[in-house]
Amino acid sequence: MNEGHSVALECGKTVDELSDYLAAGRLPYDPDIETCPECLNALDALERVGTLSRSLLEREARELPPPPANWFDRIMDVVRSEMRVGRSLPVQHPDPRVQITITEGAVRALVRSVGDEIDGLYIGRVDIDGDAEVTGAPVEVNITGTIRWDQSVLDATALLRSAVYEALAQHTDLNVVAVNVTIEDVHDFANGEDES
Amino acid sequence: MSALESGRFTEVILGVDGVVDAFPPPSIPRLIAAATGDVERAIVPTNDGLRIDARIATKLDGRSADSARAVADALLAEHPAPDVEIRIQIARIR
Numbered sequence: 150m151n152e153g154h155s156v157a158l159e160c161g162k163t164v165d166e167l168s169d170y171l172a173a174g175r176l177p178y179d180p181d182i183e184t185c186p187e188c189l190n191a192l193d194a195l196e197r198v199g200t201l202s203r204s205l206l207e208r209e210a211r212e213l214p215p216p217p218a219n220w221f222d223r224i225m226d227v228v229r230s231e232m233r234v235g236r237s238l239p240v241q242h243p244d245p246r247v248q249i250t251i252t253e254g255a256v257r258a259l260v261r262s263v264g265d266e267i268d269g270l271y272i273g274r275v276d277i278d279g280d281a282e283v284t285g286a287p288v289e290v291n292i293t294g295t296i297r298w299d300q301s302v303l304d305a306t307a308l309l310r311s312a313v314y315e316a317l318a319q320h321t322d323l324n325v326v327a328v329n330v331t332i333e334d335v336h337d338f339a340n341g342e343d344e345s
Numbered sequence: 346m347s348a349l350e351s352g353r354f355t356e357v358i359l360g361v362d363g364v365v366d367a368f369p370p371p372s373i374p375r376l377i378a379a380a381t382g383d384v385e386r387a388i389v390p391t392n393d394g395l396r397i398d399a400r401i402a403t404k405l406d407g408r409s410a411d412s413a414r415a416v417a418d419a420l421l422a423e424h425p426a427p428d429v430e431i432r433i434q435i436a437r438i439r
Contacts, residue, residue: 184368184369185368186366186368186400186402186436189402189437190436234436237434240413240414240433240435241410241414244417246421246427246429246430246431247417247421247431247432247433248430248431248432248433249414249417249432249433249434250432250435251409251410251413251434251435252434252435252436254436255435255436255438258437258438259405259438262405262438319408320408320410320438321409322410
């Protein structure tokens with residue numbers, strides 16, 4: 150763990166605290182964490198990294214090439230940077246007494262969960278670029294990721310773009326005009342806990 | 346005290362299709378909210394009337410925006426006063 154893990158969420162909890170809590174099997178039950186959506190989203194992200202770690206270790210044990218030395222640091226940088234709640238993105242309602250928003254953090258987590266469902270893809274950073282706090286303003290979703298060496302980049306990114314468009318239309322009122330995907334690296338491990 | 350304030354707040358929110366959880370607003374000590382098992386303190390009087398703050402989690406296989414709109418409609422139905430202000434935040438989709 151590097152010192153950056155002590156970065157605090159907006160609720161005050163740190164990544165260190167959440168990592169320790171997760172490592173302890175989420176026991177004893179911490180109501181501060183378990184009733185906080187930011188903490189719960191962060192725990193999901195940390196669990197996802199943990200799953201990948203186990204997969205990597207299993208592969209490494211079978212003498213496949215290990216990941217780059219800074220791979221986990223890069224992943225943790227993404228986790229830390231995306232744990233913030235972010236902007237409040239509007240959801241329309243006809244009654245002026247009502248104000249509905251969805252947090253940028255929830256939308257980023259949604260995109261990651263959709264992407265991770267695609268075989269061979271691991272989603273890194275998710276950015277929502279544009280004036281997303283203004284109803285109807287055009288926004289672009291920029292996603293980085295890595296792909297397993299035996300997967301087609303074109304097929305996987307096409308699937309990802311389609312799934313992200315669909316998920317954002319299903320859950321938000323965002324006017325998504327583009328979903329841009331950048332594959333930054335090729336990896337040699339499975340999305341799941343065990344591919345055997 | 347309205348019906349909402351006397352205990353139906355969480356029930357109304359969780360009764361909406363696609364909503365899986367309701368969280369206390371950040372301003373409320375979560376230990377207290379968790380201990381009491383409700384988010385009643387999300388209803389606060391303001392100079393202009395009453396403000397209701399709801400933070401919700403929605404289903405991944407649902408339609409979050411529609412669920413949030415339905416939560417607003419349900420809260421308005423429970424509390425139709427013209428001076429009520431309802432703020433809903435979708436904080437988690439799972």
